[in-house]
Amino acid sequence: NAGVTQTPKFRILKIGQSMTLQCTQDMNHNYMYWYRQDPGMGLKLIYYSVGAGITDKGEVPNGYNVSRSTTEDFPLRLELAAPSQTSVYFCASSSRLADRTYEQYFGPGTRLTVT
Amino acid sequence: RKEVEQDPGPFNVPEGATVAFNCTYSNSASQSFFWYRQDCRKEPKLLMSVYSSGNEDGRFTAQLNRASQYISLLIRDSKLSDSATYLCVVKGTGGGNKLTFGTGTQLKVEL
Numbered sequence: 030n031a032g033v034t035q036t037p038k039f040r041i042l043k044i045g046q047s048m049t050l051q052c053t054q055d056m057n058h059n060y061m062y063w064y065r066q067d068p069g070m071g072l073k074l075i076y077y078s079v080g081a082g083i084t085d086k087g088e089v090p091n092g093y094n095v096s097r098s099t100t101e102d103f104p105l106r107l108e109l110a111a112p113s114q115t116s117v118y119f120c121a122s123s124s125r126l127a128d129r130t131y132e133q134y135f136g137p138g139t140r141l142t143v144t
Numbered sequence: 145r146k147e148v149e150q151d152p153g154p155f156n157v158p159e160g161a162t163v164a165f166n167c168t169y170s171n172s173a174s175q176s177f178f179w180y181r182q183d184c185r186k187e188p189k190l191l192m193s194v195y196s197s198g199n200e201d202g203r204f205t206a207q208l209n210r211a212s213q214y215i216s217l218l219i220r221d222s223k224l225s226d227s228a229t230y231l232c233v234v235k236g237t238g239g240g241n242k243l244t245f246g247t248g249t250q251l252k253v254e255l
Binding site for chain 1: 148152176178186187188189190193231235239240241242243244245246247248
C-alpha cells in the first residue's frame with residue numbers, strides 16, 4: 030500500500046516555465062488537497078477536491094490549476110512560474126468514512142525552486 | 145489575527161523532561177482539533193486528535209478548552225525521537241474536510 034505518492038521530488042524551474050506536479054493515492058479516498066509550505070510558515074491550501082470531476086479553490090490558488098479526472102489522481106499545474114512559487118508542495122488525501130474522516134494523509138512533498 | 149497561532153519555539157529540553165505546547169484558534173465555530181507531527185524535511189503526520197474531555201496516548205496528552213479557544217499538547221518523559229515540529233490543526237465549518245494548520249512549534253530534545 031503506497032499511500033500518497035508525489036513526483037517529482039525536486040525540481041528547478043526558470044521564471045516563466047510551466048510544469049505539472051503529480052499526485053496519486055491508492056486508498057480510494059474521496060478528498061484530495063494541495064498545500065504549499067514556505068519556510069517558517071504553516072501549510073497553505075492551494076486547491077482541493079471532494080471527488081472526481083469536482084475541484085475548488087483554497088486559500089492561495091493564484092498561479093495554479095488542478096484537475097481531478099479520476100479518484101486516484103490530482104495533478105497541480107503551475108503556469109508561468111514565478112520566484113514566489115518557490116516552496117515545498119504537499120499533496121494529501123482523506124476518506125469520507127465517519128471514523129477517520131478528518132485525518133489527512135500526506136505525500137512526501139515536491140521541493141520546487143523557481144529562479 | 146491568524147486562524148491558528150502557536151509559539152514557534154524552538155523548545156530545547158533535556159531527555160526525560162516534560163514539555164507543553166499551546167495553541168489558540170480564532171474561529172469559535174471550529175469543529176475538530178488535532179496535533180500533527182512533522183519531522184525535518186518530511187510530510188506532516190497525524191499525532192492525535194483533541195477532544196473536549198482531554199485525551200491521552202502514551203506519553204502524550206492533549207487538551208481542548210473551547211471557552212478560551214485554546215489547545216494544548218503535553219509530552220512527558222521526552223525522548224530524542226520526539227524532536228520534530230508539532231503542528232496545531234483545526235477543522236473549520238466548511239465542506240471538504242479542510243484543515244487549517246498552525247505554523248508549528250519546534251521541539252529539540254537533547255541528551
